[in-house]
Amino acid sequence: MQTKKNKITSDLNVNQDIGREPDHKNTNHPVSHDYINTFEKDKNYFGFYDYRDFAFLLNFSPENTTLSRLFTLDKLLERDKIREKDGFPRKIKLGKLVKPSKDGKDKAIIIPTASEEKFYHWNGDPSGGDGSPTGGNGDETEGEVIGEEPLREDEGEGQGAGQGKGGQHGMGAEAYEIGRILTEQFELPNIKEKGKKTSLTKFSYELTDKNRGHGQILDKKSTLKRIVKTNLALGNITTDEEPDTSKMIITPDDRMYHILSRERDFESQAIVFFLRDYSGSMQGKPTEVIVTQHIYINSWLVYQYKRQVVSRFIVHDTEAEEVPDFYTYFNKSVAGGTDVSSAYALVNKIIEEEHLARDYNIYVFHGTDGDDWKDDNSKVIEELEKILKYASRVGITIAENNYSSRNSTVVENYIKDSNFLEKYRDVLHLDSFVAAEATEERIIKSIKVLIS
């Protein structure tokens, strides 16, 4: 039903077409705009070139199938490496795609993309406004609002629910794969274990154990061996003549089975906190950069810890709150001020309340544009030091806005003043750059700084 205030949404997406000019929308839009390649998830309406006979007449779209003819991603990345040696910038970028879902199990996947760069017109709004106009149809009069779309995800449900719902917060199997690629192709370092204090005992059930007489799966080879043994003992088989199978007998004990058994695993497990400043000044490029970086870091950790990673997401302006999933994490925006200490305090609170420090390798990654409105820095320094004492790594990214002409940002200054970069050299790493100029190479480089 079309109501007057209908929420305009669409699950359909836009794909590229020959010569189609990509609609690069508003640069100030908070994120859903992919940093690397625009999938135009922020575009909720269709343009002319988004309509195709197949979709609209035949209602036919291909499923995900395996194409053996194609190059694998590894091969393509290999090619891209050669390309770099030839002196050209890499072509393949890793893009992310997030599908919001109503039950909270938002999914994010990372897919390779390569844009065909040409001279195109930029179709954004040159007045820095809210997007270029499009067509429509209806009885409403000029000036009337026909629909609205929330900038912020609906709240209420699932607040502070760390684990549980949504499993690994939608960063599924693909994250592992991407982590592997990042590690191998982009030469991200492997993890350095900080001793074994964080190993954790857990159980898994496997069918590796064998059992005589009963079990889940018959082990035919072992069973045959036993039958031969038994019949040798009984004299049914002799060495000097062909064995006659009709004379052989099978005792119940001869049957060998695989049996489900509990195995003890000793594995490292990591919990990673992603902290993001979502204050007003973060809109646009800084947010894109931070989110892109965080999705990569998460993938890298998922790979390094063989999927034993729990991700927690915290956004903050002057107050911090934990959000349930990655999608909310990277889509949220407000227009408030900034208080960095609130986020650090929340991390400490969660760690303490859930007794996480004992069992987990703890990682904290914080992305900010470097603003902090608090005059008194003692709180933030105090909270940060608490984290530094138990964390395996704290990585702070400062994606500066291009309009902050100051040499270094507030956050950078007080961290430098605190001398933590020296004192906790092994734990705290910081990288800062101008967001608007951050290319993918810069982001990867920055990840290396943060995690090496």
Add this chain to the structure above:
Amino acid sequence: MELINQHTKKIMEGCKERASDAGLKFDKATLEYMVTNTDLLELSPKNMIPTLYDYWLQDIEVLRSKGEYEYYPNNPYETVINTRPAISFYNNENPDWMNVMIFYHVIAHVDFFQNNRFFEQTWDYDFKEKALTEKRIVSKIRSQKGRAVDYIIEFTRGIDNLVGYFASLKEKEDVELFKLPEQIDYYFNHFIQNQTSFGMQMYLEEIERYNKIEEIEGKTKEELFLALVNGKNPEFDDNFQKYKKEYKQKVGQDLIQFILEESSFINKEENIWMKSVISIIRDTSLYFSPQIRTKIMNEGWASYWHEKLFLKDERIRGHEVGFAKVNAKVTSLSKVGLNPYAIGWRLFMHIEELANKGMYSYDFRRLNEIEQRKKFDTSSGKGNDFIFFIRENYCDATFLNTFIEQDFVDKYKLMVVGQRLNSVKNVKEYYVKSKKAKDYKSMIVNSLYHPPYITFSKDNDGVLYLKHHFEGKELLRDYIPNTLIGLEYLWGNKVNLETMELDWEKMSSGSDGINTDDITRHDPLFRKVIYTVENKKVKKDVIN
């Protein structure tokens, strides 16, 4: 991929007969294939042309779409391709009645491809066969030259939206208009007219002289006449060559051609093979050019006919409801957004209606009285002829520009939808920005495919200088450096690009001089910049 079965083919043939009777003109030979998901995925980066050359980025595209389909099932493809015979693709699970509808739609597309003048240059050959030959050439060269081929493909594709599509149409038109050998044409239309001493009398005498020349053994009339001209004007030949070169620069040549002729890199002896690859990319781009420029017309035309013919088709009685559902989905106007099926179809119907009443006439245009305008009807019955004329001679830009008017906008309650942030409610609002035909037209024309207009020249140091003629939109900045690096590779020397870009700094500093974080809502300010690429390094200089 396999052909549709005999049963379905019979339905198709029935549709062709009926479409033909209704006045659509198309080659009677067509091919219909069933496609699977896998086929679609593989064909998509090749724009559904199965024989298009291979290129590794197409594989990335497929991997990317695989990822996308998981969450955003959609597909970007055409069902019918402009080949000889025309080939169309189908899903094999359609019921018969639905196939009837789709067949009519496809036939109308084929009719459009084969009659719209913008496709003229695709009429004389079968692109699929040409592409196959080219695909073989590319893979043969690739086996000899390795990955250099892929660089050539990539970088040529980087400028393939700048092909001189309209110039290529004009070239053909010139030939048809004058039909004189080009030297003779130059002599009469340029050379003697530029000579101040030449009067009308002398001009006519010259024509007379040309007409009187009789062919003699072994020599044509033209040769004899030119011999006379050259005898009288020793500078004629030089002038002619110069004119030809200038003319080519002015209209007949695009950036890719210019690079083919003037690039120091491509024209090295060992690199001559690159020319064939570059030409292939250029031809391919030209081939797709009319398609993207007639999207709305083509879909509107197909929707118009599938509706009209389906409802008349006695074979599908009893399926009107099913049809209505699908047809409504295809042709309904979106609350927000631009649907080419819906707008093109309505505009064709609107034009037909008006033409039937004789409203595209001086008599109607001069009426001011609203009641008179309403009642005006000459019952000319020319509507059908008129829309056929339009499908032959218009492209999207001219179609929308000419026929969108207030009556049309009012009739279908069309409007321009704007977006704005409401910071109080923290929502993005969509609101009715305008219901005026003028605004609607400019919004719609603004959203049409329009590559930037870039002219080029070679300066004395061999530097390629590109000048982007600014039309109110800056170039997409993220894509500029790599495109330039590719151009430098093809050109073999330094490349400059002059363009305009938004001056965010100036805009954000604002008129009140306060540095503000809120850079929304400022008048756009542009500044001139020059990009330079040299040794794969790109730099940008702001010109004050």
